[in-house]
Amino acid sequence: MIGSLTLDQLRVLVTIADVGSFSAAGRKLGRVQSAISQTISTLEDIQGVSLFERSGYRPILTDTGRVLVEQARLVLASAARFEGVAKGVRMGLEPELVIAIDPLVPSAPFIESLSALSLAFPNLPVSFSTEGLGGSLRRLRNDSTAIGICLLLPAVPDDITAYPLLRVRMQAVVAPGHPLARLGRAATQIDLEPHVQLVLSDPIDPGSANFGLASVRFWRFVDLGRRLDFLLGGFGWCRMPEHLVSTLIRDGRLVPLCIENDPTPEEGLTIYAAHTRNRPLGQAGQWLLDDLRRRL
Amino acid sequence: MIGSLTLDQLRVLVTIADVGSFSAAGRKLGRVQSAISQTISTLEDIQGVSLFERSGYRPILTDTGRVLVEQARLVLASAARFEGVAKGVRMGLEPELVIAIDPLVPSAPFIESLSALSLAFPNLPVSFSTEGLGGSLRRLRNDSTAIGICLLLPAVPDDITAYPLLRVRMQAVVAPGHPLARLGRAATQIDLEPHVQLVLSDPIDPGSANFGLASVRFWRFVDLGRRLDFLLGGFGWCRMPEHLVSTLIRDGRLVPLCIENDPTPEEGLTIYAAHTRNRPLGQAGQWLLDDLRRRL
DNA sequence: CAAATCCATCACAAATACCGATATTCTCTA
DNA sequence: TAGAGAATATCGGTATTTGTGATGGATTTG
Known part of the structure; x- marks a missing residue:
């Protein structure tokens, strides 16, 4: 068997931990109590550990159970993130947002926008690359980044749409x-x-x-x-x-x-937010761009 | 339905991403190709996204697919940790190792031991608590920590077994x-x-x-x-x-x-590794203690 | 002490996942 | 350029898994 652990088992486990009993978990999950009982039973069986102490009226988590519940929460959070990304895509979001920043660009002015971004799109995977002068432009043309925060010297190229954001002296x-x-x-x-x-x-x-x-x-x-x-x-x-x-x-x-x-x-070099003309920004990228322009 | 995402679907997804085709994934997972195809099909269906581009000879990941494969890897890694903890417990390990360290305790040489610990027991959840002078001792007597790294002034209490140590970072x-x-x-x-x-x-x-x-x-x-x-x-x-x-x-x-x-x-006085006499250390705790004493 | 609640177990039913066959499309080689 | 090999989607049948509902033993509550 490749692996018989099931997300459903984990969902049941943490639900029990949350509501305090098998029956209540069953009610919450829309299943009969016996189903809950059996699910936990097979989970314990397969993993070879005891999760609940069954001697009393209602089962209580063992030490092992407590730890595994926490682990299970992490797994479920991770799974939720998977579904969150899928949902974002379903609703028109880009699957990820790659941002390239040239090394001379200060980070400080962007941090507020980016933390707003992560609030607006909590499940959006964001990555940064900073890899030398000209790296942003190359990655833009590569289609390996959606937005470049960069210098554009001596002038803005024809295939690039760029908005001036700030100047660095x-x-x-x-x-x-x-x-x-x-x-x-x-x-x-x-x-x-x-x-x-x-x-x-x-x-x-x-x-x-x-x-x-x-x-x-x-x-x-x-x-x-x-x-x-x-x-x-x-x-x-x-x-x-x-x-x-x-x-x-x-x-x-x-x-x-x-x-x-x-x-x-004297007045400094202009820092642009740029994307290629032939690949328009996705929803989140556009949001970030707008936010940056509004702030700066 | 509470959530229909399945770990199995994710396992299939990343396997395909790894081996490059549905058929090969089927061979690797010991399933028929049609099963793979159907699994992915329902995954796409439920999540409402397109994971593969099917126009060609073999399906290739879409942008969305690529991102979701990475997300899936995270979910599976998380699930593997869950199973890792369970396995540790099955083999006699304590489910987690709680270590209490007093705030004044200097800390140079612990890191080697602890990274050795995380190597020896990679799935063991380790947690630290630092909550004021005397906190370690209280938690030891609480049974809410297995090992305390702490000052013991003016002397080592009778109910505590303690070994003098040194530092880490x-x-x-x-x-x-x-x-x-x-x-x-x-x-x-x-x-x-x-x-x-x-x-x-x-x-x-x-x-x-x-x-x-x-x-x-x-x-x-x-x-x-x-x-x-x-x-x-x-x-x-x-x-x-x-x-x-x-x-x-x-x-x-x-x-x-x-x-x-x-x-x-940071810097301090005489630092002990301590545990209560009446609750002997588990396997990992004992290992850590021995390692610390050997190094310091 | 009675009523209510909780859990484990069991047999049966429903859902679902897998298999095998088939048709189609594409790649690679002779 | 034709043919062999390999890949995928689809479909019906089967098998396995999973959930249901009833039952009985145990504990809490009032």
């Missing part, structure tokens, strides 16, 4: 021990050139998305956190989103770097 | 505003289940990384840093390496969460 920074930190004036192209620039790049297509390159020597990183390690270690300079470095600057662990004729827009 | 954490942060005792699976767990997963094969899943609801992340953002935002709980969260904990931006296999006390 970028700040060039360097560790205090680095030569550029002691410059004492705005850095020119000449100043920057000899030093290593720590750039984020698309892991799949390292040649793309290299905006704001100023140095000749650069090291590529896919992971923002790892780049930060190297930055703090005085390995080179780079631009970082302001929200990630402001406390580090305040603590003196990083020094802001002023660049002459910096091509990076 | 690994970190489940949650933001201060999260409900789990206000639990006030060790979290059991039942406590965790309703809350979102923030899990790291393989972006290529999101189904693979389901180790350590305790909640039924979880959001997947590829990126550790982004997960941390959501964690700090109070979105859910997760386990984090201690070196990454210790400063956050110090800042009060995170709260450590004591759960089943991850106890997290």
Whole structure:
């Protein structure tokens, strides 16, 4: 036998635990008492454990029974989730919502929307991917994500529908021990050139998305956190989103770097919520998009 | 009908997903192909969704099907835990192991023993309680805990058998505003289940990384840093390496969460592992005690 | 002490799940 | 391009599972 455990057995078990007796459980479940009794009996039999102490007037849960009731609740909750997802699909929801977020995008502004989302669609499986610059766009075109929260440089591509959400200001920074930190004036192209620039790049297509390159020597990183390690270690300079470095600057662990004729827009880079034109958002995706636009 | 979803249907579904065809699933499950076909047919019918695309030679999972297969795996895993607990009991194990730890108890070396415990008894539900100084002792005398890890001042009472030990660590954490942060005792699976767990997963094969899943609801992340953002935002709980969260904990931006296999006390005096004389330890409890004494 | 409630057991009936055969569609190879 | 092999849906018959209803023993309640 593959496995003879039945959800029905578990439903009966927890119902008994809830209402306190076999008979009452029978009434609640619309079955005769003997059916309940037999169901529990076969459950005990197959699992080889004793769930109830039958010596008294009404059966009481054994220690084992108590624990297994809790386990059963988990199984049933899980099963309910299965049915919940199915129901969502039946009512027009997408089966899951995949969200891709580029690494430079701050999470904070999205958390409220997302917790509202999980309230509005409690059974919707949500997944996130953050996998390097350009990852969101690639996944959008892949159809492996429904929504991308990303930069779109130099411009919004034709096949993408995008809504601007917010801007992140970028700040060039360097560790205090680095030569550029002691410059004492705005850095020119000449100043920057000899030093290593720590750039984020698309892991799949390292040649793309290299905006704001100023140095000749650069090291590529896919992971923002790892780049930060190297930055703090005085390995080179780079631009970082302001929200990630402001406390580090305040603590003196990083020094802001002023660049002459910096091509990076003063008001910051625009973060878009995007989806592909040819695959419209599902109900939940649309909801999230609307909510984001309303909030931001 | 109370609920007509069947574990058998789910077993059939995931088997098909694994082996790739109805016929092969039938062979694997020892059933005729038509039985498989009918099972899936009724499952689709009852849930009101289309799981397979039947136009081709062999049915292929729809998007909905793919998601529901993952959900089904979770349900089956949960069911397997149920049966695992039952099996443990059948083989003489205690149905659960309750461990009480006093709040002042430091905690370094417990984690190795406990992860060894969860390896030796993978389905044993373990719960921790921490509820004030003297709580362990009270629970021991209550018979509501099997083992107490506690201070015993001024001396070991007569009714208690106690062995002096030392310390441990690994970190489940949650933001201060999260409900789990206000639990006030060790979290059991039942406590965790309703809350979102923030899990790291393989972006290529999101189904693979389901180790350590305790909640039924979880959001997947590829990126550790982004997960941390959501964690700090109070979105859910997760386990984090201690070196990454210790400063956050110090800042009060995170709260450590004591759960089943991850106890997290701090510094203290002489710590004993204790149990009452008149209720000898079960198999797993004895195992844990021996392991602790061997290591410390 | 009587009435009511609860549970286990048993035989029978109903539901349901499986099997085997068949028709059809698709893939792969000669 | 034809033919063999394999996959699936459908259908009727059978077998197994599951629920019913009645009965008897035990406990609580008033």
